[in-house]
Amino acid sequence: MKKTCWGTIAIDLDGVVCDFESEFCDVFGRDNRHLPNLHERYPNVDTDIITEFIQSESTYKRLFPLFGGILLLNQAKQNNWNVLILTSRPKHLSEVTRTWVDEWTGHYYNIWFAYNKKEAIEYYNSMCPNEPIKFLVDDLVHNIEKLPNRVTGVVWEQPWNVGFSSRARYNEQNMTIEISDTVSNWKPIWEMINK
Numbered sequence: 658m659k660k661t662c663w664g665t666i667a668i669d670l671d672g673v674v675c676d677f678e679s680e681f682c683d684v685f686g687r688d689n690r691h692l693p694n695l696h697e698r699y700p701n702v703d704t705d706i707i708t709e710f711i712q713s714e715s716t717y718k719r720l721f722p723l724f725g726g727i728l729l730l731n732q733a734k735q736n737n738w739n740v741l742i743l744t745s746r747p748k749h750l751s752e753v754t755r756t757w758v759d760e761w762t763g764h765y766y767n768i769w770f771a772y773n774k775k776e777a778i779e780y781y782n783s784m785c786p787n788e789p790i791k792f793l794v795d796d797l798v799h800n801i802e803k804l805p806n807r808v809t810g811v812v813w814e815q816p817w818n819v820g821f822s823s824r825a826r827y828n829e830q831n832m833t834i835e836i837s838d839t840v841s842n843w844k845p846i847w848e849m850i851n852k
Contacts, residue, residue: 663736663737663738663791664738664739664788664789664790664791664792665738665739665740665741665781665785665788665789665790665791665792666733666738666739666740666741666790666791666792666793666794667741667742667743667769667774667778667781667790667792667793667794668726668729668730668733668740668741668742668743668793668794669742669743669744669745669793669794669795669796669797669800669813670742670743670744670746670754670758670768671720671744671745671746671796672723672795672796672797672813672815673723673726673729673794673795673796673813674722674723674726674727674729674730674742674758674762675717675720675721675722675723675726675757675761676720676721676722676723677716677717677720678690678815679721680716680719680720681695681710684710685698685699685702685707685710686699690816690817691816691817691819692817693796693797693798693799693815693817693818695707695711696708711747712747712749712750714750714752714753717746717750717753717754717757718753718756718757720757722761722762723827724827724829725813725826725827725834726813726827727761727762728827728834729794729825729834730762730764730766731762731764732834734764738792739767739788740766740767741766741767741768741769741781741790742758742766742767742768742769743769743771743774743777743778743793743795744768744769744770744771745770745771745772745774746770747770748770750770751768751770754768754770755768769781774793774795774800774803775800775803775804775805778790778793778804778805778808779805782805789807790808791807791808791809792808792809792810792811793808793809793810793811794810794811794812794813794825795810795812795813796812796813796814796815796817796818797812797817797818798812798817798818798821801821801823810823811823811824811825811836812824812825813825813826814826822837823836823837824836824837825837
């Protein structure tokens with residue numbers, strides 16, 4: 658008997674599933690980590706150098722996974738959600754991105770590249786009305802604040818979003834995902850979205 662799919666959960670890649678931040682900080686330093694915009698963190702660094710780093714395939718080949726993000730992908734899949742990785746990486750990085758996701762997750766996931774996530778979600782939902790995106794997990798607050806109606810968002814905790822009220826993080830000590838300081842196995846979230 659086939660299980661019912663509840664819809665689609667969109668999960669950001671960099672900052673949620675893979676550790677772009679550590680790679681970036683190893684190259685540019687750990688200053689101003691409270692700022693989400695990488696160019697604003699380092700006003701004295703030539704923006705072309707930062708852009709080159711962001712655009713380079715070699716940057717993404719070296720990234721390590723964030724265990725909590727991998728756990729989130731697996732839990733979503735186990736809870737009968739269609740999982741869509743929704744990343745703002747440049748489209749020319751599709752091959753290195755696919756290779757990384759396959760290698761570190763062990764599962765096939767659909768990947769969409771979209772700088773404007775609200776527009777991407779609206780387009781996806783118009784194309785897939787039977788399994789619309791109902792949930793977005795992202796590390797950037799502005800992506801959560803601009804979600805279309807009927808899409809719930811949670812910010813994956815990072816230094817640049819600690820003041821945002823709806824945050825999720827991986828608790829290494831307890832090996833659980835916590836949502837706004839409430840330990841959760843995501844079941845309440847799945848139930849909330851399915852109402």
